């Protein structure tokens with residue numbers, strides 16, 4: 001190990017010692033670190049400008065654009081971590097699934113996956129399928145200095161929901177029909193997706209990502225017993241596959257108050273919490289040995305500065321006794337959010353928690 005290398009491998013010491021990675025490891029921090037899910041995106045005029053005329057999926061495959069878009073919120077807001085600009089469906093596109101991301105809609109799959117024959121269309125992901133990810137992360141880590149880069153992927157349940165429904169869904173009825181009606185096929189589908197997801201996260205870590213987040217955005221639609229039986233084994237397989245790298249693993253979903261304990265148990269080092277459960281109560285549900293991430297309601301950013309600060313202070317108070325806290329929103333930045341409100345929020349959290 002050379003002098004400027006960390007115990008965690010090839011990342012620079014400044015990155016290893018960043019407030020974000022320290023909080024994930026539950027070590028003392030100089031201030032509570034902050035980043036925002038969907039911090040890169042339509043809330044930023046500079047994002048809308050570089051995306052002009054470039055379809056979403058194409059932008060994810062261009063290392064120059066990925067690098068620029070990932071850096072934009074770091075420059076503008078001074079957040080404590082960058083999140084790699086991509087989408088949860090990128091690895092599926094990379095293995096040849098016929099899908100697209102429609103503006104204002106989200107991912108749409110031409111031929112949904114619902115039978116055993118359909119399952120054969122999901123082949124393994126190799127690093128060559130996503131060489132643009134390796135290239136972009138190389139460019140990014142060179143630019144980021146001591147700011148850590150978070151890699152991410154969609155969790156098997158949330159990916160399955162898009163694949164089975166064929167697009168965004170409120171009730172996930174086709175997904176649940178498969179889960180309850182053909183548990184063997186469902187288990188095989190989730191296992192396939194776990195392998196693809198694990199391979200995609202490995203590419204990002206090996207290229208230089210300092211942490212990874214598994215987005216199980218829609219898993220809050222399930223009761224705990226069904227989560228434990230039908231989803232947790234696949235998510236646990238993903239976490240286990242990347243455990244050896246020693247980078248923090250974050251696990252996030254929306255409406256997951258009843259699942260927080262199980263989501264930690266699946267293998268996360270950090271559990272993401274939406275705004276429906278206060279962080280002190282979330283800590284009781286998750287139990288010791290894990291950090292928490294969250295949990296300001298993204299809609300609060302549409303209220304007055306005083307109201308944003310009051311809600312933020314409530315969260316910081318609830319987080320005061322946590323073993324590790326990464327400040328974030330309870331879900332992604334809404335596209336019409338005033339970016340200045342986000343910049344002020346970063347400053348406020350840093351000032352309020354400076355030690």
Ligand SMILES: Cc1c2[nH]c(c1CCC(=O)O)Cc1[nH]c(c(CCC(=O)O)c1C)Cc1[nH]c(c(CCC(=O)O)c1C)Cc1[nH]c(c(C)c1CCC(=O)O)C2
Nearest residue numbers: 037038039040041085086087088103104105106215217332
């Ligand atoms: C469920 C999900 C998706 N994608 C993602 C999730 C999990 C996170 C969550 O729960 O919000 C993950 C995601 N998607 C995107 C990021 C970028 C990194 C970041 O957080 O800054 C991340 C982390 C870019 C994106 N992914 C998408 C956009 C908007 C498309 C655009 O800017 O043209 C961005 C910036 C498209 C997308 N892709 C998806 C949706 C629901 C949408 C929005 C559809 C719309 O409102 O237009 C699927």
